[in-house]
Amino acid sequence: MDVTSSEFQTLYEAMTTFVNTCMSGHDPSHNPAHVHRVANLANTILQSEQSANPTQPLSAAVVKLAALLHDIGDRKYLPTLASTSSESGNANTNTADIDPKTMVELALLNAGAPPSLASKVQTVVSHVSYTTECKNPGLIRRLIEEDGYPELAIVQDADRLDAIGAIGIGRTFTFLGAQGKKFAKEGEWEMGNCIEHFVEKLERLEGMMKTETGRGMARVRTERLGVFRGWWEEEMGVATGAV
Amino acid sequence: MDVTSSEFQTLYEAMTTFVNTCMSGHDPSHNPAHVHRVANLANTILQSEQSANPTQPLSAAVVKLAALLHDIGDRKYLPTLASTSSESGNANTNTADIDPKTMVELALLNAGAPPSLASKVQTVVSHVSYTTECKNPGLIRRLIEEDGYPELAIVQDADRLDAIGAIGIGRTFTFLGAQGKKFAKEGEWEMGNCIEHFVEKLERLEGMMKTETGRGMARVRTERLGVFRGWWEEEMGVATGAV
Incomplete structure (x- = not known):
């Protein structure tokens, strides 16, 4: 489908x-x-990648829709979504009826999207997550390089760029505060959980970027994570008597 | 009272x-x-100030206790405190019975503190807050310089150091997430509220520091706030299409 x-x-x-x-x-x-930041970042990466390699077969429609819909069906928030939908009067969307694997495709079909587009966007959305990739990195590589889903690389990179740098730092602490003790390890609801999350996940994302454009942007933002963590350790050292 | x-x-x-x-x-x-970070920071400032000026009449007992107790009676959290106390079986601590202006003094007296110490610590705790100082900066200056509460300067500086730098950044976003829409302005629960808070309050704290030691530490941490805000603006510009 032509995006214009x-x-x-x-x-x-x-x-x-x-x-x-x-x-x-x-x-x-x-x-x-x-979501709207990720959609804009995906557009930026798409344009840059297309300029660098105009013959690359990339569907702008798939990139735009998958970026917009990439967090629909996110299990972290599914109960909230169900409750919201239920309050809006849609009796068919209680938690039991929601299948996160088909939510995006159904929403697109309901809005009149061609079935092939709806299916392709669903496949991209279903494979964006870091956890999914860690479980089976070969599957993600095949989807992007062999199976005709090069758009997945762009949507993944856009989503991961919003997880690092100053925005990623802000999002991690906000999530800690909002999720309460669910985010805590071993019952300790402490900001140190966020710094562990930087080391265990966020600082590794740069090495998993798929596009040249995304990798360049990730380099700058990953340096920011490192600078912030250095500040944190210095301040915590003073404030806990460790130095 | 001798702290040893x-x-x-x-x-x-x-x-x-x-x-x-x-x-x-x-x-x-x-x-x-x-609280324990603030207590450690207050000790660090106290030692540094006493080294620089050994004849300065500072009570280590007041500094230590006021730093430890500085957030008791904080109105932002009072209902939680009341509920916690009630659950612990103390029938005299429902919300109606709690007077934040005397909570610290009563707790100290109950634990056997001399009345003069309990009263002095309560006065320091009651005047630590930024909001209290903004309403009447002359009162704070008089308490510190004329009325015999030089310890207030140290406890204020320690509390404000934990509000800036990387730790302050983390605390602001954590508070945003935890407080939900209560923190939001005009119903917008967005991370931009935190950046506004940096500009409206946190970046001004350095100019309100009372001790040389605190001022020096605040300078470094305030620079960090500025660097972080620069990163934020650059990333938001890219992600919202503003640049």
């Missing part, structure tokens, strides 16, 4: 409304503003 | 237990770990 067509514009607007409705109650680490 | 006496050690341990109990349910921006 009025048909695509109508579909994209309907999906924007859907995302805003589903996620408006989420804490600011995973709310509509996060 | 066993009498003081017993009192300090009782107050530590009291603080840990009152604040253990708080989100990590204002939990016991915050």
